[in-house]
Amino acid sequence: MKKIVVGLGNIGAKYAHNRHNVGFMTVDELAARLQANFSLKQNLHAFVASTHVEEEKVYLVKPTTMMNDSGIAVKAVLNYFGGDVNDLIVFVDDIDRDYGQLRIKKSGASGGHNGLKSIVSQIASQEFLRIRIGTGRPAHNPQAVIKHVLGDFSPLQLELVQPEIDNGVSAALDIINGTALNVVTNRYNN
Numbered sequence: 001m002k003k004i005v006v007g008l009g010n011i012g013a014k015y016a017h018n019r020h021n022v023g024f025m026t027v028d029e030l031a032a033r034l035q036a037n038f039s040l041k042q043n044l045h046a047f048v049a050s051t052h053v054e055e056e057k058v059y060l061v062k063p064t065t066m067m068n069d070s071g072i073a074v075k076a077v078l079n080y081f082g083g084d085v086n087d088l089i090v091f092v093d094d095i096d097r098d099y100g101q102l103r104i105k106k107s108g109a110s111g112g113h114n115g116l117k118s119i120v121s122q123i124a125s126q127e128f129l130r131i132r133i134g135t136g137r138p139a140h141n142p143q144a145v146i147k148h149v150l151g152d153f154s155p156l157q158l159e160l161v162q163p164e165i166d167n168g169v170s171a172a173l174d175i176i177n178g179t180a181l182n183v184v185t186n187r188y189n190n
Contacts, residue, residue, distance in 0.1 A: 002057040003176050004083045005030060006074055007091045008115040011064050019135040020149040022161060023091040023115075024062050026133060030169045031060050038062065044080055045073040053176045059083075070115040071122030078123065088128040089172055092116060095149060097134030099160035102167050104131050104185045129175070131168045133161065 007027025008020075015021055031038060036049035038060070049060040059081055063073030078084065092115060097103060107127045110116035120126050136157070138148035153161060171188040175181065 001055060002059065002081065002083055002087050003053075003089060004059045004061060004077055004081065004087050005089045005091070005172055005176075006061040006063070006070070006077070008067060008070050008093070009062065010067050011062075015150070017152040017158075018150050019095075019153060019157075020067060020093055022093045022133045022135060022165065026091040026131070026165045026168045027060050027062060029165055030172060033169060033173070034058070034060075036060055040064070044076045046077060048077065053173065056176050058176055067118075068114040069118055071118035071120070074119045075122040085123060085125045085128045089175060090116070090119065090128060090130045091168055091172075092130055092132055093135045093149065094132035095135055095137045095145065097132060097136075099134055099136050099157050100164055101134035101190055102131065102164040102171070103134075103189055104129070104171055104181075106181060129181075131171060133164050133168055135161070 007023035009024030031049050034051045036051040038047040038049045041048045045065050047062040063070045065072045106129050138144040167188050174184045
């Protein structure tokens with residue numbers, strides 16, 4: 001048994017505190033809790049950490065492809081480690097949810113998120129688990145959305161998001177430990 005937990009984001013110091021990088025922030029928190037260290041795996045287009053949780057082998061992944069090509073890394077990791085869509089958990093930012101809201105969902109469309117679109121396109125499936133962390137929505141024009149997702153969290157926004165990062169990590173650990181998905185969604189979705 002294995003789980004592959006992917007945090008979506010953009011590599012580089014200038015993106016580190018962007019709203020779009022909350023997936024990276026969450027998988028980093030999970031790695032810290034599990035005392036797992038990332039190393040660059042160029043052939044997989046990702047930083048990868050591996051560990052065990054009980055009997056479950058767990059791979060933590062941060063693609064180096066930039067957000068819009070995240071699927072390249074996810075496909076490479078799934079192929080390399082022999083995983084399939086049922087092994088996959090993806091942490092992702094969600095501008096359609098307010099700060100401090102978390103939504104766990106098995107399958108579904110990308111909701112316009114380019115990282116999820118890339119994964120769906122590369123692995124030819126929408127049937128993977130996503131843990132969406134709310135980052136608020138700006139005005140409804142495309143330029144405002146781009147500026148918003150590539151902007152840094154304010155201290156207040158980060159204060160609102162941090163509990164959901166923690167809940168996302170706890171939800172992922174519950175899933176890895178075999179807790180039924182309906183129990184996990186009832187516990188953490190808000």
